[in-house]
Amino acid sequence: MAEGEKISSNKMLKQAIAFNLFRILSFSVVAILIIILSFITIKGFRAISWEFLTAMPEDGMTKGGIYPAIIGTFYLIAGSMLFAFPIGVLSAIYINEYAKDGFFKRFVKLMTNNLAGIPSIVFGLFGMSLFVNTLGFGDSILAGSLTLGLLTLPVVIRTTEEALKAVDHSFRLGSYALGATKLQTIRRVVLPMSLPNIITGLILSIGRVSGETAPILFTVAAYFLPKLPTSIFDQVMALPYHLYVISTSGTNIEESRPIAYGTALVLIAIVLIVNLLANGLRRYFGNKVKMN
Amino acid sequence: MKIRTHQVNLYYSDFHALKGITMEISANTVTALIGPSGCGKSTFLRVFNRMNDLIDGVKITGDIFIDGQEIYDRKTNIDDLRKNVGMVFQKPNPFPKSIFENVAYGLRVNGINDKKFIEERVERSLHQSALWDEVKDKMKKSAFELSGGQQQRLCIARALAIEPSIILMDEPASALDPISTAKIEELIYELKKNYTIIIVTHNMQQAGRVSDKTGFFYLGELIEYDDTKIIFTNPKNPRTQNYITGRFG
Amino acid sequence: MKRFFRRFIEKFIEGIFFLSSSVTTLTVLLIVVFLFREGMGVFNKTPIEEGFAIALNKNNSVKEISSLDMKNIFDQNITNWKTLGGNNDSIILFRIDDISNYFTDEQLGDSLQYVPKCISSLVDSLTGIIAFIPEKYIDKHFAGRKLPMDKISVGKFLSGKEWFPTAQPASQLGVLPLILGTLWVSLMAILIALPLGLATAIYMAEIASEKVRRILKPLIELLAGIPSVVYGFFGLIVIVPLIQKVFDLPVGETGLAGSIVLGIMALPTIITISEDAIRTTPRAMKEASLALGANKWQTIARVIIPYSMSGITAAAILGIGRAIGETMAVLMVTGNAAVIPHTILEPVRTIPATIAAELGEAPQGGLHYEALFALGCILFILTMATNLLVEYISKKRKYNKQ
Numbered sequence: 001m002a003e004g005e006k007i008s009s010n011k012m013l014k015q016a017i018a019f020n021l022f023r024i025l026s027f028s029v030v031a032i033l034i035i036i037l038s039f040i041t042i043k044g045f046r047a048i049s050w051e052f053l054t055a056m057p058e059d060g061m062t063k064g065g066i067y068p069a070i071i072g073t074f075y076l077i078a079g080s081m082l083f084a085f086p087i088g089v090l091s092a093i094y095i096n097e098y099a100k101d102g103f104f105k106r107f108v109k110l111m112t113n114n115l116a117g118i119p120s121i122v123f124g125l126f127g128m129s130l131f132v133n134t135l136g137f138g139d140s141i142l143a144g145s146l147t148l149g150l151l152t153l154p155v156v157i158r159t160t161e162e163a164l165k166a167v168d169h170s171f172r173l174g175s176y177a178l179g180a181t182k183l184q185t186i187r188r189v190v191l192p193m194s195l196p197n198i199i200t201g202l203i204l205s206i207g208r209v210s211g212e213t214a215p216i217l218f219t220v221a222a223y224f225l226p227k228l229p230t231s232i233f234d235q236v237m238a239l240p241y242h243l244y245v246i247s248t249s250g251t252n253i254e255e256s257r258p259i260a261y262g263t264a265l266v267l268i269a270i271v272l273i274v275n276l277l278a279n280g281l282r283r284y285f286g287n288k289v290k291m292n
Numbered sequence: 293m294k295i296r297t298h299q300v301n302l303y304y305s306d307f308h309a310l311k312g313i314t315m316e317i318s319a320n321t322v323t324a325l326i327g328p329s330g331c332g333k334s335t336f337l338r339v340f341n342r343m344n345d346l347i348d349g350v351k352i353t354g355d356i357f358i359d360g361q362e363i364y365d366r367k368t369n370i371d372d373l374r375k376n377v378g379m380v381f382q383k384p385n386p387f388p389k390s391i392f393e394n395v396a397y398g399l400r401v402n403g404i405n406d407k408k409f410i411e412e413r414v415e416r417s418l419h420q421s422a423l424w425d426e427v428k429d430k431m432k433k434s435a436f437e438l439s440g441g442q443q444q445r446l447c448i449a450r451a452l453a454i455e456p457s458i459i460l461m462d463e464p465a466s467a468l469d470p471i472s473t474a475k476i477e478e479l480i481y482e483l484k485k486n487y488t489i490i491i492v493t494h495n496m497q498q499a500g501r502v503s504d505k506t507g508f509f510y511l512g513e514l515i516e517y518d519d520t521k522i523i524f525t526n527p528k529n530p531r532t533q534n535y536i537t538g539r540f541g
Numbered sequence: 542m543k544r545f546f547r548r549f550i551e552k553f554i555e556g557i558f559f560l561s562s563s564v565t566t567l568t569v570l571l572i573v574v575f576l577f578r579e580g581m582g583v584f585n586k587t588p589i590e591e592g593f594a595i596a597l598n599k600n601n602s603v604k605e606i607s608s609l610d611m612k613n614i615f616d617q618n619i620t621n622w623k624t625l626g627g628n629n630d631s632i633i634l635f636r637i638d639d640i641s642n643y644f645t646d647e648q649l650g651d652s653l654q655y656v657p658k659c660i661s662s663l664v665d666s667l668t669g670i671i672a673f674i675p676e677k678y679i680d681k682h683f684a685g686r687k688l689p690m691d692k693i694s695v696g697k698f699l700s701g702k703e704w705f706p707t708a709q710p711a712s713q714l715g716v717l718p719l720i721l722g723t724l725w726v727s728l729m730a731i732l733i734a735l736p737l738g739l740a741t742a743i744y745m746a747e748i749a750s751e752k753v754r755r756i757l758k759p760l761i762e763l764l765a766g767i768p769s770v771v772y773g774f775f776g777l778i779v780i781v782p783l784i785q786k787v788f789d790l791p792v793g794e795t796g797l798a799g800s801i802v803l804g805i806m807a808l809p810t811i812i813t814i815s816e817d818a819i820r821t822t823p824r825a826m827k828e829a830s831l832a833l834g835a836n837k838w839q840t841i842a843r844v845i846i847p848y849s850m851s852g853i854t855a856a857a858i859l860g861i862g863r864a865i866g867e868t869m870a871v872l873m874v875t876g877n878a879a880v881i882p883h884t885i886l887e888p889v890r891t892i893p894a895t896i897a898a899e900l901g902e903a904p905q906g907g908l909h910y911e912a913l914f915a916l917g918c919i920l921f922i923l924t925m926a927t928n929l930l931v932e933y934i935s936k937k938r939k940y941n942k943q
Contacts, residue, residue, distance in 0.1 A: 005369070007403035010403065011403070012836065022741075023748070025737055025740035025744070026741040026757065033760055033763060039778075039779065040775065086561075087564050090558050091558070091561040091564060092562075094561060094562035098555055108565065108566060114925060115565045117862060117866075117924055117925070118924060118925075119868065119893060120866070120868060121868040121917070122917050124897070124900075125575075125579075126575055129576070129578075129579055129914070130575055150568050153565055154565065181547070183550075183554055204766075208766075211768020211770065212768070213770045240768055240869075243770050244872075247778075247873070264775075267768055267770070268767065268771060271768065275759065275762060275763050275766055343832065374831065374832055374833065375834040378832065381828065382825070385823065385828075387826065387830070387843075388847050398835075401830070401833060401834060401843065450833065454834060
């Protein structure tokens with residue numbers, strides 16, 4: 001028995017060591033996040049003012065605001081979502097509701113996965129080659145939005161698919177039993193029930209689009225353009241590209257530091273808001289859907 | 293008495309799953325626990341190796357003695373308890389390891405490293421579970437390569453290797469074909485000589501064939517507990533009668 | 542009639558759904574076509590700038606010059622033809638701009654009509670000359686010998702150790718340092734991220750209470766949501782100076798800085814996928830282990846981790862794939878020196894960073910432009926390979942668990 005106790009306490013000791021180690025490592029991951037967030041928040045907060053958000057950049061981007069970059073990013077979000085959201089949702093409906101299990105479905109899913117795995121810089125190359133040069137859109141909001149749209153398409157498809165899958169099959173059967181057609185069932189039963197989750201997916205892909213830099217480098221982003229676009233064939237500044245430019249290759253890196261911090265904070269804020277919104281929606285509708 | 297329980301109550305949060313179960317089980321017998329789904333028989337089985345401890349929000353009151361020792365006592369070492377009380381599950385659940393390592397697992401986690409000792413014990417356990425002849429040439433192969441019935445006997449060998457005195461069986465044959473089932477039942481009969489066995493089963497015939505005593509559970513209560521012969525031929529409680537004759541469940 | 546119309550509408554809309562679902566496939570195909578169409582152009586060209594030629598004196602016994610030797614000649618690292626197996630004769634460099642050193646404006650003619658003749662006589666008279674001149678000045682009376690240049694081969698492209706695409710007269714297009722830089726930084730990143738990520742995944746799946754998990758999970762998602770350019774910025778401002786100080790280096794922009802930033806960025810992928818894998822371990826298997834007297838940690842180490850190994854492997858490979866393709870963060874912190882790295886404390890340059898940094902300056906359709914697309918092809922193949930590997934592993938896993 002003494003032997004047994006020794007083994008047992010040895011086991012307990014190892015377990016305690018392992019669990020505490022894992023706990024420390026896990027919390028250090030959280031600590032990394034907190035360090036990044038608080039560093040940028042604290043430093044960036046000083047730079048942020050109403051003027052910073054609404055003024056044009058001045059003096060080789062060492063002074064002034066980031067207004068055109070905010071607007072540019074907004075246009076790019078809107079443009080890419082106008083493209084990716086309908087196609088993504090329709091595509092997910094086809095895969096989940098119409099396609100039969102078989103080669104085609106597997107193939108489309110594989111291709112969607114592959115598209116999701118392609119690095120964003122490759123999207124940049126592709127967008128430049130197809131939209132900017134071959135189709136002649138030039139460096140423009142149109143070219144940038146289409147490139148970003150293709151990039152987020154897999155995200156939209158995947159989240160919509162999850163949302164559709166979450167609707168129990170019995171609801172569909174119930175609708176068919178009442179004589180509804182497939183399309184009616186999708187429109188009146190499946191889509192309304194999955195809408196909250198689809199919207200959550202949309203919000204998350206907005207978060208993704210707002211931070212992407214590599215795809216817009218050669219399709220839309222302007223280094224310095226202190227005016228607002230007037231058509232979809234104009235170039236724009238964008239927040240992530242602006243941050244890259246002023247932190248690495250601005251005319252005076254030291255002087256533009258505060259602006260860099262401020263820009264980073266605005267980017268982080270967008271991501272934070274998007275995540276909170278998505279989580280909030282998920283929780284709110286999650287409960288509601290269950291109750292119905 | 294090998295096992296004695298007195299007024300055992302078990303709650304899953306608010307749900308009262310076991311209601312005042314009192315039962316005595318003698319050594320080297322087979323006790324069958326029967327009853328409709330959700331009646332608490334599996335929960336009761338898992339009281340003996342404290343498997344319910346893993347579930348959040350479980351509360352247990354009452355006394356459970358094994359060999360005269362209260363197993364929910366603070367002094368009881370839970371690892372030692374589980375070493376003494378082996379368990380075989382509903383579906384065969386070998387580890388993603390070789391056949392040999394599956395059987396050796398219990399020894400290794402309990403701090404035994406003597407290679408020769410482990411080899412001897414593995415072989416003996418496989419003999420006991422009537423699997424040795426079928427696997428002796430492929431001990432290094434993955435346990436997943438065995439058939440379902442073989443896997444279940446491997447799981448029994450795995451439980452026997454740490455020399456428990458009690459074996460809990462949770463519907464051990466429910467996922468198996470009739471031939472494999474017969475083999476398991478034969479095995480239970482053999483094992484009875486050296487072990488105290490408690491088996492949960494849905495299969496009335498099986499309970500009748502393998503057990504000495506039978507307890508009938510219904511809605512968390514032990515309705516009737518007696519010799520198997522009596523339960524199946526002359527139950528005292530009408531609800532037991534109804535269940536045995538297949539009127540509900 | 543009405544019913545027919547309705548069925549037609551249903552079919553029509555189904556068709557639209559169908560077309561939408563083929564957009565991703567179409568995009569992947571288009572990416573392949575466009576990437577490779579532009580990228581493969583490299584292998585149809587010589588490293589000499591288009592419209593230019595290299596000419597030697599006709600008595601020069603050197604038959605061909607590799608593009609690397611060419612660079613060394615014009616950088617004056619090679620100064621005698623003997624080095625290249627020719628006569629003992631020192632090399633005289635001649636670029637077209639040098640022509641006024643040898644001839645007066647009069648000799649060249651009012652509209653430069655005598656330039657070809659002048660060059661011809663010059664090449665004829667100087668035995669050690671190597672002339673880098675526009676092809677249009679070489680006419681049929683040319684007295685020198687035009688040096689044949691080989692097209693750039695796939696082998697040379699992949700194994701070349703020098704990346705200097707704007708070098709004159711011959712571009713140096715060797716991607717080996719870029720490929721090695723990419724793999725080096727990515728593998729290091731995973732070495733940093735894997736222990737941390739795996740520990741977090743195990744903690745969240747098996748150890749932490751539901752309450753703690755519900756706090757951790759959205760934080761990990763947040764980590765995944767931070768844009769890569771912000772990671773790059775953070776790396777530039779915090780990690781780079783830190784590395785410079787700790788290791789006492791001339792510059793902090795190193796492979797290590799890239800690996801650390803990429804490692805942080807790979808954490809969410811690794812954590813999420815390994816946690817999912819760990820969670821698929823059947824309850825019965827955990828219970829069997831506990832029932833044999835194993836404690837929780839033994840069960841994790843001996844049953845759960847082996848069982849979810851393929852999922853964890855998939856997570857690691859996917860993490861590497863992401864790291865390989867990551868652009869902005871790496872571009873901002875690795876220093877971008879296109880040399881084969883010897884230690885992690887030197888600047889390195891990855892494939893994506895090269896594309897991002899140079900594409901803006903490469904004229905469309907030129908050799909440099911095409912070379913960058915060829916880099917894109919390599920990147921595409923690398924990431925596709927990791928994706929398919931992950932796909933294969935998870936398929937095999939499903940099969941094994943049946």
